Amino acid sequence: MQIFSDRIKTLRKQSKLSQEQLGSVIGVSKYAVYLYEKGTNFPDARGLVALADYFDVSIDYLLGRTDKREVNR
Secondary structure, three states, X not given: OHHHHHHHHHHHHHOOOOHHHXXXXXXXXXXXXXXXXXXXXXXXXXXXXXXXXXXXXXHXXXXXXXXXXXXXX
């Protein structure tokens, strides 16, 4: 999923986080974050929710189903 990979990398860089810091926030290794950004691995449901919550975006945004970053609450 190229869109997911690109969006995670962009959000991480905009937040000025290293891969290691993001991994620590969502409970995975920096290597897992690297693989997400490379597009060779994908987080489980818990990881996907953690990413969306941390960056305050919708899961649909992360997955490329919408270009709207806002979370509908």
